[in-house]
Amino acid sequence: MRYSNVAAVIFIVAILTPIASAGIWQENFDKGLPDGWNEVKGEWKIVKGAYAETSGAEYAKTMFGDEDWTDYTLEVDLTLVKNVNVNAAGVLIRADTDGDNGMRFWIRTDQHKCQFSRWRENQWDHIKTPLPVEPEVGETYRLKIVAEGQNYQCFVDDELLFDGKDDMKFRDSGRIGFITHTANVHFDNLSIDGEDIPAFAVEPNGKLTTRWGQLKAVAQIQ
Numbered sequence: 716m717r718y719s720n721v722a723a724v725i726f727i728v729a730i731l732t733p734i735a736s737a738g739i740w741q742e743n744f745d746k747g748l749p750d751g752w753n754e755v756k757g758e759w760k761i762v763k764g765a766y767a768e769t770s771g772a773e774y775a776k777t778m779f780g781d782e783d784w785t786d787y788t789l790e791v792d793l794t795l796v797k798n799v800n801v802n803a804a805g806v807l808i809r810a811d812t813d814g815d816n817g818m819r820f821w822i823r824t825d826q827h828k829c830q831f832s833r834w835r836e837n838q839w840d841h842i843k844t845p846l847p848v849e850p851e852v853g854e855t856y857r858l859k860i861v862a863e864g865q866n867y868q869c870f871v872d873d874e875l876l877f878d879g880k881d882d883m884k885f886r887d888s889g890r891i892g893f894i895t896h897t898a899n900v901h902f903d904n905l906s907i908d909g910e911d912i913p914a915f916a917v918e919p920n921g922k923l924t925t926r927w928g929q930l931k932a933v934a935q936i937q
Contacts, residue, residue: 740907752779755813757895765901766893771799773896774837776807776814780890780907784809786863787909789891791902793822794855800897801825802852807834808862809889817889818881820860820869822850823896831860831869831877833885834894842867846876 742749745764752759757768757775768775787808795802805821807814819834828845848871850856859870865884869877893902 738908738910738912740905740912742905744903744905752777753813755892762901765794765903766905767796767899767901768804768893768895769899771897771899775895776892778807778810778812778814778890778892781911782811782889784890784909784911785888787907787912788859788861790857790859790904790906790908791893792855792904793858794901794903795822795824795850795852795898796901797899798824798852799899802850802898803896804898804900805894806858806860807890807892807894808860809886810834810892811889814890814892814894816886817892818860818862818867818886819894820858821894822848822856822858822871824850824852827851829869829871829876831867833881833883835885842881843869843877843879846871848876 743764744761744766748761748766755776755778757772757777758770759766759768759777761767762769789806789808791806793804795804801823802825803821803823805819807817807819810817815837817834819832819839822829826845827849829848829850830844830846831842832844833840833842846869857872861868865880865887867877867879867881868875891907
């Protein structure tokens with residue numbers, strides 16, 4: 716019986732996986748927000764086919780994924796759509812449930828720079844600042860961060876800005892998230908690539924997110 720159940724899970728996954736290559740999770744938010752996101756702080760909603768923070772709150776966060784995810788690459792388009800104040804926004808990786816601890820990579824227009832930091836109990840501990848970017852309100856930037864062991868690479872628009880280790884070995888696994896600070900931001904065209912990542916993209920209506928969660932639960936029971 717155990718083997719038949721496992722075979723059934725494999726068969727169902729095989730049916731669901733044609734829309735994306737193995738180990739890549741993709742989302743463009745064109746038809747809504749899939750299941751699996753939890754908004755920690757701020758006002759998050761779908762605006763013009765993007766996932767937006769609209770309140771301008773301090774350290775607004777929304778989180779997604781599994782705390783067991785280890786090595787992976789995250790990419791996302793980010794647009795600072797309105798001048799609010801600091802206009803800081805970016806991503807968290809290898810974060811805990813509510814994004815209180817993780818690795819933070821973001822841009823900000825108040826000082827026209829980019830920063831890569833440890834995010835400890837919602838406080839920053841910079842690994843590298845400033846990084847050579849001069850972001851502007853109204854422009855779209857492609858942020859990319861690669862985590863392999865304790866080595867991190869940070870890119871903006873395919874330009875490598877940082878390549879180095881976290882000697883403190885602060886985090887080795889965790890969720891992804893979007894984080895903003897006194898900004899109005901749109902996030903779009905999210906991609907997460909890694910061996911721990913579910914091997915299919917999320918449909919905008921959330922169906923595959925729900926099904927993957929169910930399949931994961933079945934696999935753990937076996």
